[in-house]
Amino acid sequence: MNEQLIETGKRAKAAAGTVGNLSTEDKNRGLRAAAAALVNKAQFILDENAKDVLAARNKVSKAMLDRLSLDEKRIESIAEGLRQVADLEDPIDSLMETITRPNGLVIEKRRVPLGVIAIIYESRPNVTADSFALCFKSGNAVILRGGSDAIHSNVAIAKVIREALRIAGLPEDALQVLEDTTHETANELMKLNGYVDLLIPRGGAGLIKAVVKNSTVPTIETGVGNCHIYVDEPADIDMAVKIIDNAKTQRMGVCNAAESLVIHSGIIEKALPEIFKDLHEKGITVRGDERAKSIVDECEAATEEDFATEYLGPYISVKTVDSLDEAIAHINRFTTHHSEAIITKDDNNSKRFLREIDAAAVYVNASTRFTDGFEFGFGAEIGISTQKFHARGPMGLEALTSYKYEIKGTGQVRG
16 A cells, blocks of 8 residues: 555544534634635646646547636636635534433434545546535545646645645645546555545546445445436427527536437427527537437437437437337436436426436426536535435535434433
C-alpha cells in the first residue's frame, strides 16, 4: 500500500474527528471564507484551468471540454454553491426519532457524520468545491481523486479552500486532493479500509463500473444517465418540443440530459416532425426505429445499442410504442435508474408512469435536467445515486450522514 496515501488517510481521519464536532457557526464560517477566497483568487484558478483546457483541446468532445472549462461566471456560481450550503440547515445531531420504552428508557435517534468520504471523479473542477462544501457541512472530511485532465484546476481550487480554512483556524485537512492521478493510486484508494468510510465515483460508466467492481470500501453507484422522455398520445406537442429541446440541448455532456425518446404511435405523425425539426436545427442527430424513419426519412436508423446508450453528445434515439404499457416496459428495460419523464395530459397515465418507472427521479411534464442538487434546493450535490440503498437521487447533506441511538436510563437493567 502507498505510504503517502496511508498518510493522507490518517490526516483525513484526524480532520474528520475535528470537523464532526465543529459547531454549525464554525462550519458556516469556513464555507463562507472558502467562497470569498474562490472569488478573490479567481484569476489564479482560471490560469491553472487554462492549462487543463489547452491540454484537452482537440482530444475530447466539445461537451467534455465544456465540463472542464471555467470562467469567472462559473467560479462565482461555485462560490454561490458554498454560500447556499452554509445557509442550509445543519443535519448533524438533529433528532430523527424518540422512543420511550415501558421500562422508562428513552431512545433518541440522531444524525451523525459518516467520517471520511473519498470521491473519484472526472473532468469536473466544480466537483472539488461542491464535494468539500457538502462534506464539511455534514461534518465529514473528504479525499478527492480527480482525473489527470483537470488536475491543475482541482489542485488550484483545493489550495484556495485549504488556505481559507487555515486562516479561519479550521482544519485544512478536511479537504485533500490526490495529485497522483494514476490508476494504481485510484485502485489503492478503493481499498483504503480503516481510513475511508464511503467511496463515491462520479463520472462515466467505465469509472463507475470499475469502482463498484474493485472497491472494498462501501460504495455508492452514481451518475450514468440514459434518460428517457416519453411523449404520450394525449400530449401537448408544443410542450413536448420545448421540454425535449431543453433536456437534450441545454448541456449535452451531463448525466441528466435526455438521450432517448419514446413516442406513442397515435401522436408520432404529428409530434416527430416538429421534434426532429427543432433538434436538427440544434445539430442533434436523431436515430429512429423503422416507424420513426417512415415518418421522418432524415432520421438515421437506430439499433438496440442506441436505445441503451448514454451519448453525452449530439445524438438521441427514438422508439415508437403502441401503448403506455409498452413505453413503461421499454424504459424499464433500458433505464439506468437516473431520470425519466412523461409528457401527457392524462392524469391516470402520469400516475401510472410515476408509480411503475424504476428510477431515482421521475417527471411529469418537465425536463430531466432538473435532477440536480442545486435545483432540488440542496445547495449542491455530492453525486446522483442510481441505487436504492442508503441514498437515492441527488445526494445532499442528509445523504452524507448516518445515525446513532442515544439511550438514556435511570438505572434500568435487563431481566
